[in-house]
Amino acid sequence: MELLDNLEKELYSYRPALTRRPDFWEFWEGEKAESANVPLDLEMKRYDYPAEYVDVYDISFNGCDESRVHGWFMVPAFLKKEKYPCLVNYHGFNGDRGVISDFFLWIMAGMAVLTVDCRDQGGQTGSAHAYHTGIVRNVTTRGILDPHEYYYKAVYLDCLRALDIAACLEQTDEENLVVHGISQGGGIGMAVCCLDGRPRAALLDVPSISNLEARVWGENGAFSAVTEYLRKYPDRTERVFETLSYFDVMNMAEHMKAPLFASVALKDDVCPAKHYFAAYNRVPGSKQITVYPFNGHDGARWCHWEKKLAYLKSSGII
Template sequence: MLEHAITRRKGELEHYNAPLTMDPAELDAFWSDVLQAYAAKPLDVRRERAESPFASVTVERLTYLGYDETPIHGWFMVPELQGHAESAAGAAHPLPCIVTFPGYTDDRGYPERYASWLLQGYAVLAVDVRGQGGETGNYMPLRADAVKGWVSGNVLEPEGSYYHALTLDAIRAVDAAAAQPETDAARLAVVGASQGGGLALICGALNPSVTAVIADIPNMCHMDYGVLHSASSLTELAQHLKRYPDRLEAVLRTLAHYDMLNLATRIQSPVLLSACWKDSVCLPETIYAVYNRITADKMLLDYPFNGHEVSESQQRERILFLNQHFRQYPSK
């Protein structure tokens, strides 16, 4: 069989193995302590009915307490399917639920953004990311020199960094979704692209309530490589290091706690990823470095001619993946 440039590139990515950047035992101990400390903290979930152009969907503003008790805002949407859901107060038959996270600088948007999931009969919790484009603020104090953007906030402190707050907010979003009476906790997926894809992956690694992961062109993968090469939010850290070159090891150590390269083997649920080979933001090498370490059921779809985007083709693959998964693992 003749080999061409595309098959050679595919082979290179499939065999791309980056070394871990943190001792696994130390990382496990860190997250064990963090998750145990937050397990008892109340979510204080609040829901308020919202207007919607969808006559057959109940839309509510849902708020829960994230890291440091910052209120995280989202939409909780339940399709009013005949014979399935009764009302926002409770469901006759709980529905599969997806939790979605936005890309960097974006927010949860309008409820209409989630029409394709609602048409499948899924409940949806779509959340903001603190301090970025939505209604959610950020109570975390800034204690060290940060550059323009968010991710360099307190980057010298693994347990006080913006990445720490971001991750715990996402983990608690899954907890908030699982606690809703309309949600079938046995069918709870996390979905996102770019930053949202990274958050979906880290939730799959750290929150056992997750039963499926869709992470398109995810960030938070092989982050040391990304700081050096990527045009993503990690350029903010490169700018920080340009100003403070003596902080390189400290910055990379913080990132290692949130790098899916080091957390990949903790994922237990099925995973769908995508990688775009012309993507200068979330580079395919970073995604494959994580994919090649995942030991759970997994699938990665390549788009050799795409940039930083989720194509219509991939949108359909997302739907097919969850339809198959939710049928394979029905409500208990």
């Protein structure tokens, strides 16, 4: 279909100018080093779950500022193996670590699963950080005048620490860590894989947190709150976009090390496909992306999940 062919050609050629500041990587090395000084202090409690083939643990650990981050850790006990590949899951905006049955597909594929909350969203995880400013509508505007205080700094660092947890658990094979995320979780997963070289694969669907200046201008998804913020405080525009530049995965993409298996949808007006291609087109290594022309932010979920399993199988991970 010529129309769709032309739309896809536009996506694959889309490379907006980076907004990365000169100290971008120095900023992240400093923040990661500071986070590494905080002990993980992992707590794991066996959770009584009615399905015998999966061992479930209710976990918590210190985030980058000692906020307690909550999650689930699940092991496919029916396989009776010493080590399992581990899928690390990051959830969508205002979501949480999920319920156990959300992850049965991965359990049945023979994978352990670690899924964690993002702080101050829909789960049990709060925040120990005392922000110096308020918010407009949602957390995308929290701390938005300073990259060292911005909300997603803590989220990215917490999620990197989740990778530390996955790597150190006795049931997991640290050589076979897979990052998984949808929407916000896809953006976080992208950031994690750009800031850490350990994941063996990244499964990212309808990812967010990319091409943020354009996202704010278009009032797409959660970042429309930033547009609302700038209507209220137009004199802060430069400071706001400077802060956002440190968290825009477009600015990180050239450091992506994990093989990438992604998907986008052309009728998605929450996380428009074009904005993720701004990052995808800069990924230097192994990458594949599926474009679903007629889907919105649902992203052809179950149709695509079969493809994700096949990708992991062909990669030798499961």
